[in-house]
Amino acid sequence: AGSRFGYSEPNQRRWARHHGHCAGKTQSPIAVHSAKSIPLNMPAVDMIGYHNLLPNPLVMVNNGHTVAINIPKLTEEEKANGDFMPYVRGGKLPGEFEVEGVHFHWGDKNNRGAEHVINDIRYTMEMHIVHRNKKYATLADALEFADGAAVLGFFFNLDEDDSQGLTAICRHLHLIPEANDAMNLTITFALSSLIANVDVDKFYTYKGSLTTPPCSEAITWVLYPDPIPISPKQIARFRQLQDTQDGALVDNFRQLQSIGNRRVFMRNG
Ligand code: 1SD
Ligand code: ZN
Secondary structure, eight states: OTTOOOOSHHHHHHHHHHOGGGGSSSOSOOEEOGGGSEEOOOOOEEEETTTSBOOSOEEEEEOSSOEEEEOOOOOHHHHHTTOOOOEEEETTOSSOEEEEEEEEEEOSSTTOOOSSEETTBOOSEEEEEEEEETTSSSHHHHTTSTTSEEEEEEEEEEOSSOOGGGHHHHHHGGGSOSTTEEEEESSOOBHHHHTTTOOTTEEEEEEEOOSSTTOOSOEEEEEEEEEEEEOHHHHHHHHTOBOTTSSBOOOOOOOOOOOTTOOOEEEEO
Protein backbone atom coordinates (compact mmCIF):
# COMPACT_ATOMS: atom_id res chain seq x y z
CA ALA A 1 0.00 0.00 0.00
CA GLY A 2 2.98 2.25 0.68
CA SER A 3 3.53 3.12 -2.94
CA ARG A 4 -0.12 3.40 -3.88
CA PHE A 5 -0.59 6.92 -2.64
CA GLY A 6 -1.85 9.70 -4.88
CA TYR A 7 -1.58 13.46 -4.97
CA SER A 8 -5.23 14.52 -5.33
CA GLU A 9 -6.38 16.55 -2.34
CA PRO A 10 -8.66 13.87 -0.89
CA ASN A 11 -5.96 11.29 -1.42
CA GLN A 12 -3.34 13.39 0.38
CA ARG A 13 -5.72 13.74 3.32
CA ARG A 14 -5.81 9.93 3.55
CA TRP A 15 -2.03 9.43 3.67
CA ALA A 16 -2.02 9.47 7.48
CA ARG A 17 -4.45 6.54 7.68
CA HIS A 18 -1.75 4.11 6.60
CA HIS A 19 1.26 6.26 7.50
CA GLY A 20 0.77 7.85 10.89
CA HIS A 21 3.85 10.06 10.55
CA CYS A 22 2.10 11.99 7.78
CA ALA A 23 0.00 13.64 10.51
CA GLY A 24 3.11 14.58 12.53
CA LYS A 25 4.09 18.03 13.74
CA THR A 26 7.33 18.43 11.76
CA GLN A 27 6.21 17.68 8.23
CA SER A 28 7.38 18.91 4.83
CA PRO A 29 7.08 20.83 2.57
CA ILE A 30 6.59 24.27 4.11
CA ALA A 31 6.43 27.87 2.94
CA VAL A 32 9.74 29.60 3.63
CA HIS A 33 10.01 33.37 4.07
CA SER A 34 13.36 35.12 4.34
CA ALA A 35 11.85 37.72 6.72
CA LYS A 36 10.72 34.98 9.12
CA SER A 37 13.95 32.98 8.90
CA ILE A 38 16.83 33.21 11.34
CA PRO A 39 20.05 34.43 9.75
CA LEU A 40 22.96 32.31 10.94
CA ASN A 41 26.70 32.49 10.41
CA MET A 42 26.88 28.79 9.62
CA PRO A 43 29.40 27.19 7.28
CA ALA A 44 28.29 26.44 3.73
CA VAL A 45 27.27 22.90 2.91
CA ASP A 46 30.29 21.15 1.41
CA MET A 47 29.43 18.94 -1.54
CA ILE A 48 32.27 16.47 -1.65
CA GLY A 49 32.68 14.46 -4.83
CA TYR A 50 29.89 16.34 -6.60
CA HIS A 51 32.29 16.86 -9.51
CA ASN A 52 33.05 13.15 -9.84
CA LEU A 53 31.20 11.04 -12.37
CA LEU A 54 28.53 8.95 -10.64
CA PRO A 55 28.99 5.16 -10.62
CA ASN A 56 27.44 3.08 -13.43
CA PRO A 57 24.80 2.12 -14.27
CA LEU A 58 22.50 4.94 -13.30
CA VAL A 59 18.96 3.58 -13.34
CA MET A 60 16.24 6.03 -14.28
CA VAL A 61 12.77 4.93 -13.25
CA ASN A 62 9.24 6.24 -13.64
CA ASN A 63 7.76 4.92 -10.38
CA GLY A 64 4.35 6.47 -11.01
CA HIS A 65 5.02 9.25 -8.50
CA THR A 66 8.19 10.78 -9.87
CA VAL A 67 11.13 10.12 -12.12
CA ALA A 68 14.03 8.99 -10.01
CA ILE A 69 17.67 8.40 -10.77
CA ASN A 70 18.91 5.64 -8.53
CA ILE A 71 22.63 5.59 -7.94
CA PRO A 72 24.24 2.15 -7.52
CA LYS A 73 26.41 1.29 -4.54
CA LEU A 74 30.13 1.12 -5.20
CA THR A 75 31.64 -2.30 -5.80
CA GLU A 76 34.44 -3.48 -3.50
CA GLU A 77 36.81 -3.02 -6.42
CA GLU A 78 35.76 0.58 -6.94
CA LYS A 79 36.19 1.25 -3.21
CA ALA A 80 39.65 -0.32 -3.34
CA ASN A 81 40.43 2.07 -6.19
CA GLY A 82 39.67 4.96 -3.86
CA ASP A 83 36.29 5.78 -5.38
CA PHE A 84 33.72 7.14 -2.94
CA MET A 85 30.11 8.23 -3.10
CA PRO A 86 29.53 11.98 -3.21
CA TYR A 87 28.52 13.27 0.22
CA VAL A 88 27.57 16.47 1.99
CA ARG A 89 28.49 17.95 5.36
CA GLY A 90 28.49 21.41 6.97
CA GLY A 91 25.61 23.86 7.31
CA LYS A 92 23.53 22.55 10.20
CA LEU A 93 23.83 18.98 8.97
CA PRO A 94 24.27 16.55 11.87
CA GLY A 95 26.99 14.46 10.26
CA GLU A 96 28.08 13.34 6.80
CA PHE A 97 25.44 12.27 4.31
CA GLU A 98 26.05 10.08 1.24
CA VAL A 99 24.04 10.52 -1.96
CA GLU A 100 21.30 7.97 -2.64
CA GLY A 101 19.35 9.39 -5.55
CA VAL A 102 17.80 12.31 -7.39
CA HIS A 103 14.15 12.92 -8.27
CA PHE A 104 11.77 15.69 -9.27
CA HIS A 105 8.41 17.27 -8.45
CA TRP A 106 6.62 19.24 -11.19
CA GLY A 107 3.26 20.66 -12.20
CA ASP A 108 0.73 20.61 -14.98
CA LYS A 109 1.09 24.39 -15.24
CA ASN A 110 4.16 26.57 -15.03
CA ASN A 111 3.06 28.31 -11.84
CA ARG A 112 3.17 25.14 -9.77
CA GLY A 113 5.22 21.97 -9.33
CA ALA A 114 7.71 22.74 -6.58
CA GLU A 115 6.91 21.48 -3.08
CA HIS A 116 8.48 24.22 -0.99
CA VAL A 117 7.26 27.75 -1.55
CA ILE A 118 10.04 30.31 -1.28
CA ASN A 119 9.08 33.92 -0.51
CA ASP A 120 5.61 33.28 -1.95
CA ILE A 121 7.03 31.86 -5.18
CA ARG A 122 5.96 28.38 -6.25
CA TYR A 123 8.55 27.36 -8.84
CA THR A 124 7.88 25.16 -11.89
CA MET A 125 9.87 22.22 -10.60
CA GLU A 126 11.86 21.13 -7.55
CA MET A 127 14.73 18.66 -7.64
CA HIS A 128 15.62 16.61 -4.56
CA ILE A 129 19.06 15.12 -4.04
CA VAL A 130 18.52 12.58 -1.27
CA HIS A 131 21.39 11.66 1.07
CA ARG A 132 21.69 9.05 3.85
CA ASN A 133 23.54 9.74 7.08
CA LYS A 134 26.72 7.65 6.75
CA LYS A 135 26.25 6.21 10.22
CA TYR A 136 23.27 4.19 8.96
CA ALA A 137 23.75 1.28 6.56
CA THR A 138 20.65 1.78 4.44
CA LEU A 139 18.23 4.60 3.71
CA ALA A 140 15.40 2.52 5.18
CA ASP A 141 17.34 2.21 8.46
CA ALA A 142 18.24 5.91 8.42
CA LEU A 143 14.63 7.03 8.04
CA GLU A 144 13.88 5.67 11.53
CA PHE A 145 16.03 8.42 13.06
CA ALA A 146 15.73 12.21 13.28
CA ASP A 147 19.27 12.63 11.91
CA GLY A 148 18.78 9.95 9.27
CA ALA A 149 18.80 11.83 5.99
CA ALA A 150 19.42 15.14 4.27
CA VAL A 151 17.68 16.34 1.15
CA LEU A 152 19.07 19.21 -0.93
CA GLY A 153 16.27 21.00 -2.78
CA PHE A 154 16.82 23.01 -5.97
CA PHE A 155 14.23 25.04 -7.88
CA PHE A 156 13.61 25.44 -11.61
CA ASN A 157 12.31 28.52 -13.29
CA LEU A 158 10.86 28.57 -16.81
CA ASP A 159 13.28 30.15 -19.27
CA GLU A 160 13.86 30.19 -23.03
CA ASP A 161 17.09 28.28 -22.60
CA ASP A 162 17.44 24.60 -21.90
CA SER A 163 18.93 23.61 -18.61
CA GLN A 164 22.22 22.06 -19.78
CA GLY A 165 22.31 19.91 -16.68
CA LEU A 166 18.95 18.30 -17.50
CA THR A 167 19.75 17.48 -21.13
CA ALA A 168 20.82 13.89 -20.52
CA ILE A 169 17.81 13.17 -18.31
CA CYS A 170 15.23 14.88 -20.53
CA ARG A 171 16.47 13.16 -23.65
CA HIS A 172 15.64 9.77 -22.14
CA LEU A 173 12.30 10.52 -20.47
CA HIS A 174 10.28 9.32 -23.48
CA LEU A 175 11.82 5.87 -22.95
CA ILE A 176 10.10 5.47 -19.56
CA PRO A 177 6.59 6.74 -20.38
CA GLU A 178 4.63 4.47 -18.05
CA ALA A 179 4.69 3.77 -14.33
CA ASN A 180 7.30 1.12 -13.46
CA ASP A 181 9.28 1.71 -16.65
CA ALA A 182 12.99 1.83 -15.99
CA MET A 183 16.14 2.09 -18.05
CA ASN A 184 19.89 2.17 -17.59
CA LEU A 185 21.31 5.51 -18.61
CA THR A 186 24.16 4.75 -20.98
CA ILE A 187 25.93 7.90 -19.93
CA THR A 188 26.93 8.95 -16.48
CA PHE A 189 27.31 12.50 -15.21
CA ALA A 190 28.44 14.42 -12.16
CA LEU A 191 25.93 15.82 -9.67
CA SER A 192 27.60 19.21 -10.07
CA SER A 193 26.36 19.37 -13.68
CA LEU A 194 22.76 19.41 -12.42
CA ILE A 195 23.35 22.50 -10.30
CA ALA A 196 25.86 24.43 -12.37
CA ASN A 197 25.71 28.20 -11.71
CA VAL A 198 23.52 27.89 -8.61
CA ASP A 199 24.63 30.23 -5.82
CA VAL A 200 25.14 27.55 -3.19
CA ASP A 201 26.38 30.05 -0.60
CA LYS A 202 22.79 31.05 0.05
CA PHE A 203 20.33 28.54 1.49
CA TYR A 204 17.58 27.85 3.99
CA THR A 205 17.70 24.86 6.32
CA TYR A 206 15.14 23.29 8.65
CA LYS A 207 14.09 19.95 10.16
CA GLY A 208 11.23 18.18 8.43
CA SER A 209 10.05 15.00 6.78
CA LEU A 210 9.84 13.02 3.60
CA THR A 211 7.20 14.65 1.42
CA THR A 212 5.83 11.23 0.43
CA PRO A 213 4.50 8.39 2.58
CA PRO A 214 5.73 7.24 5.06
CA CYS A 215 6.51 10.94 5.76
CA SER A 216 9.35 9.97 8.11
CA GLU A 217 10.46 12.91 10.28
CA ALA A 218 14.09 12.21 9.49
CA ILE A 219 15.12 14.93 7.09
CA THR A 220 17.40 17.92 7.42
CA TRP A 221 16.26 20.03 4.49
CA VAL A 222 18.62 22.39 2.66
CA LEU A 223 16.87 24.62 0.12
CA TYR A 224 18.74 26.71 -2.43
CA PRO A 225 16.58 29.64 -3.56
CA ASP A 226 18.71 30.59 -6.58
CA PRO A 227 16.70 28.97 -9.38
CA ILE A 228 17.95 26.91 -12.34
CA PRO A 229 16.47 27.58 -15.80
CA ILE A 230 14.35 24.96 -17.55
CA SER A 231 12.93 25.36 -21.06
CA PRO A 232 9.29 24.77 -22.09
CA LYS A 233 10.43 21.77 -24.18
CA GLN A 234 12.17 20.22 -21.21
CA ILE A 235 9.30 20.59 -18.75
CA ALA A 236 6.93 19.26 -21.45
CA ARG A 237 8.88 15.99 -21.45
CA PHE A 238 8.28 15.55 -17.73
CA ARG A 239 4.57 16.27 -18.23
CA GLN A 240 4.30 13.55 -20.88
CA LEU A 241 5.06 10.82 -18.36
CA GLN A 242 2.17 8.71 -17.08
CA ASP A 243 1.23 7.80 -13.52
CA THR A 244 -0.06 4.48 -12.19
CA GLN A 245 -3.62 5.27 -13.35
CA ASP A 246 -2.41 6.08 -16.89
CA GLY A 247 -3.17 9.71 -16.21
CA ALA A 248 -0.56 12.39 -16.74
CA LEU A 249 2.15 12.28 -14.09
CA VAL A 250 1.91 15.95 -13.09
CA ASP A 251 1.30 17.93 -9.91
CA ASN A 252 3.27 15.41 -7.85
CA PHE A 253 3.79 17.84 -5.01
CA ARG A 254 2.48 17.65 -1.45
CA GLN A 255 0.29 20.35 0.13
CA LEU A 256 2.09 22.82 2.37
CA GLN A 257 2.42 21.64 5.95
CA SER A 258 2.26 23.86 9.01
CA ILE A 259 5.58 25.03 10.31
CA GLY A 260 4.41 24.80 13.95
CA ASN A 261 7.08 25.91 16.37
CA ARG A 262 9.94 25.08 14.03
CA ARG A 263 12.55 27.58 12.96
CA VAL A 264 14.05 28.00 9.52
CA PHE A 265 17.67 29.10 9.40
CA MET A 266 19.09 31.13 6.57
CA ARG A 267 22.61 31.50 5.27
CA ASN A 268 23.20 34.56 3.17
CA GLY A 269 26.62 33.81 1.77
O1 1SD B 1 9.40 11.52 -2.67
C1 1SD B 1 10.63 11.00 -2.29
C2 1SD B 1 10.58 9.49 -2.41
O2 1SD B 1 10.39 9.15 -3.76
C3 1SD B 1 11.84 8.89 -1.91
O3 1SD B 1 12.93 9.27 -2.75
C4 1SD B 1 12.09 9.40 -0.54
C5 1SD B 1 13.41 8.91 -0.03
O4 1SD B 1 13.33 7.54 0.16
O5 1SD B 1 12.13 10.81 -0.51
C6 1SD B 1 10.96 11.42 -0.88
S1 1SD B 1 11.22 13.17 -0.71
O6 1SD B 1 10.88 13.56 0.66
O7 1SD B 1 12.62 13.46 -1.05
N1 1SD B 1 10.27 13.95 -1.69
ZN1 ZN C 1 11.08 14.72 -3.29
